[in-house]
Amino acid sequence: MSQDQVKDAMAVVPIQEGKLKATIEDKLFLVKYKIDKESHIEIDQEKFKADPVKAILYICPAKTYVLNEETGECLINFENCLECGTCLVAAMHYVRWRYPRGGFGVQYRFG
Amino acid sequence: MSDTEKFTCLIVGAGPAGLSAGLVLARAGVEVAILERGEYPGSKNVMGGILFTTILEKLLPEFWKEAPVERHITHRRFSFLSRDGEVGFDFKTSAFNEPPFNHTWSVLRAKFDRWQAEQAEAAGAMIIPGMMVSELILESGRVVGVKTEPGGEELRCDVVISAEGVNSFLAEQVGLRQVHDPKHMAVAVKEVIGLPQTVIEDRFQLNDLQGSAWEVFGQAVKGTFGSGFVYTNKESISIGVGATIHDMNRHHLNPNDVLEHFKKHPSIQPLIRGGESLEYAAHMIPEGGYTHLPKMIMDGLILTGDAAGLVNASHYHEGSNLAMASGVLAAETVIEAKQRNDFSAATLGTFQKKLEESFVIKDLRKFQKVSAFFNENPHILRDYPDIIVELLRDYFTISEKPKAQIEREVLAKFRREIGVINLVKDMFKMGRALR
Numbered sequence: 001m002s003q004d005q006v007k008d009a010m011a012v013v014p015i016q017e018g019k020l021k022a023t024i025e026d027k028l029f030l031v032k033y034k035i036d037k038e039s040h041i042e043i044d045q046e047k048f049k050a051d052p053v054k055a056i057l058y059i060c061p062a063k064t065y066v067l068n069e070e071t072g073e074c075l076i077n078f079e080n081c082l083e084c085g086t087c088l089v090a091a092m093h094y095v096r097w098r099y100p101r102g103g104f105g106v107q108y109r110f111g
Numbered sequence: 112m113s114d115t116e117k118f119t120c121l122i123v124g125a126g127p128a129g130l131s132a133g134l135v136l137a138r139a140g141v142e143v144a145i146l147e148r149g150e151y152p153g154s155k156n157v158m159g160g161i162l163f164t165t166i167l168e169k170l171l172p173e174f175w176k177e178a179p180v181e182r183h184i185t186h187r188r189f190s191f192l193s194r195d196g197e198v199g200f201d202f203k204t205s206a207f208n209e210p211p212f213n214h215t216w217s218v219l220r221a222k223f224d225r226w227q228a229e230q231a232e233a234a235g236a237m238i239i240p241g242m243m244v245s246e247l248i249l250e251s252g253r254v255v256g257v258k259t260e261p262g263g264e265e266l267r268c269d270v271v272i273s274a275e276g277v278n279s280f281l282a283e284q285v286g287l288r289q290v291h292d293p294k295h296m297a298v299a300v301k302e303v304i305g306l307p308q309t310v311i312e313d314r315f316q317l318n319d320l321q322g323s324a325w326e327v328f329g330q331a332v333k334g335t336f337g338s339g340f341v342y343t344n345k346e347s348i349s350i351g352v353g354a355t356i357h358d359m360n361r362h363h364l365n366p367n368d369v370l371e372h373f374k375k376h377p378s379i380q381p382l383i384r385g386g387e388s389l390e391y392a393a394h395m396i397p398e399g400g401y402t403h404l405p406k407m408i409m410d411g412l413i414l415t416g417d418a419a420g421l422v423n424a425s426h427y428h429e430g431s432n433l434a435m436a437s438g439v440l441a442a443e444t445v446i447e448a449k450q451r452n453d454f455s456a457a458t459l460g461t462f463q464k465k466l467e468e469s470f471v472i473k474d475l476r477k478f479q480k481v482s483a484f485f486n487e488n489p490h491i492l493r494d495y496p497d498i499i500v501e502l503l504r505d506y507f508t509i510s511e512k513p514k515a516q517i518e519r520e521v522l523a524k525f526r527r528e529i530g531v532i533n534l535v536k537d538m539f540k541m542g543r544a545l546r
Contacts, residue, residue: 019386019387019388020304020374020383020386020387020388021302021388021391022371022374023367024365024367024391026388027302027367027388027391028391030388030389030390030391031390031391031392034150053360055360058363058364058365059298059356059359059360059364059365059366060365061298061300061365061366061367061393062393063365082391082392082393082394083155083393084298084393084394084395085277085278085395086296086298086356086366086393086395088278088291089291089293089296089356089395090293090356090360092290092291098245098280099148099243099278099280100148100243101243101260101261102148102240102241102242102243102259102260102261103148103149103150103240103241103242103243103261105149105155106154106155107149107150107151107154108153108154108155108156108157108220108221108390108392109221109390110219110220110221110222110303110347110389110390110392111153111154111156111157111158111219111220111221111222111224111392
């Protein structure tokens with residue numbers, strides 16, 4: 001085996017990184033959901049736009065809320081929701097968050 | 112179920128409070144149904160992972176022989192993390208290896224609550240999963256039932272026990288609680304990380320099925336008013352962070368970023384290395400304590416558990432046991448009310464009295480100043496760990512500098528960075544808050 005071949009062989013055997021997830025996107029793949037057709041979350045878009053802080057964009061543990069850069073409105077990925085209720089406490093004047101209907105939403109296997 | 116069927120008691124929520132209440136009521140022959148919005152009991156329930164079981168032991172003696180508990184806790188650790196170091200307190204005793212195992216277990220809620228629901232069901236409680244209570248039905252100022260979704264069905268009863276958890280929409284509907292204050296509500300996220308049993312036992316210095324519970328402050332949560340935790344399960348580790356929503360907001364933090372920061376700390380990283388993330392969860396914790404308890408009673412309604420704000424947010428981090436205690440006391444109150452056939456607030460008021468006489472309110476009263484103290488003194492969790500670790504590092508740094516000189520320099524630095532008077536003041540205030 002030539003030097004180069006040895007290098008190649010080593011390059012395709014990366015150090016075992018394990019299966020630890022780091023990003024919210026990757027972690028949400030681990031969560032089981034039964035997704036409803038309708039959203040259990042509503043946003044008063046005018047009040048959202050007027051809010052200089054927009055805490056829900058960064059504080060939500062499931063990245064449920066994303067800014068639409070073009071319209072300035074808040075997109076709601078309600079299917080991500082882990083049902084903690086933090087958005088309601090952080091921005092209760094424009095978030096209307098309720099539990100999903102019975103049987104829908106997150107289904108924790110470990111909890 | 113027909114529209115005319117009427118229960119004596121409807122319980123909203125199959126968590127520790129609701130299931131404990133349901134078990135006691137069913138055993139007393141009261142017609143009771145537990146309405147759970149999840150597809151199965153436990154599917155919406157999250158906690159860090161340590162369950163104190165003084166109440167459970169009375170309800171279901173020697174539960175650990177059958178219940179899906181993970182490990183009994185023999186090892187308690189409390190640490191302050193600096194950016195690159197750690198100083199802490201470590202306690203172990205094999206006395207906790209004997210039944211009743213110090214009433215302290217690591218638990219995975221989704222599995223455990225499902226089991227507890229089976230016990231309530233076996234005793235005669237009806238458990239109705241997949242049913243979300245959207246509102247209370249009121250008639251001339253008293254609660255007479257609940258409205259459910261999906262379907263909009265109405266169920267009637269003499270009394271509702273709300274065990275609906277931290278978001279407590281029903282308490283809000285009838286004006287029993289104030290609007291949630293971000294300073295008194297914490298958001299917590301956690302990850303369950305799978306590792307082989309032997310690896311966990313080697314890394315945490317545990318013998319067979321002993322467990323470790325570790326509470327971590329300071330840089331664990333970027334110096335916010337909150338903490339991180341690492342709890343051992345049988346074949347996984349529960350790791351998480353929580354802090355008040357006010358503090359997360361103030362620093363523009365995302366809870367998962369704080370968790371990843373925690374996982375990368377040199378004190379934590381080696382413990383989870385090579386593990387597999389199995390689940391990610393988020394939950395709120397009501398930490399207002401004694402001074403922010405809601406009104407828990409009205410005609411036909413009792414609040415229990417997180418819905419009643421019953422969490423001891425001191426270093427004990429006790430919630431589920433208080434929930435179980437409040438569930439049992441609510442059930443006993445309902446049994447008495449049924450005997451008198453009077454479910455008015457006046458009769459149900461004995462619940463509050465029972466709660467005040469129990470460890471629940473006594474403990475909350477004892478720790479009532481903790482939340483205000485850390486809200487008013489953010490520097491203690493933010494600055495002290497870094498300074499203390501730096502002082503210890505200087506002290507333990509080996510060089511040819513004479514030890515006497517090192518001591519003098521460390522003391523001088525301590526006076527400069529903290530100051531004896533400030534430290535004494537802070538310790539005194541903290542002592543008072545915890546006493």
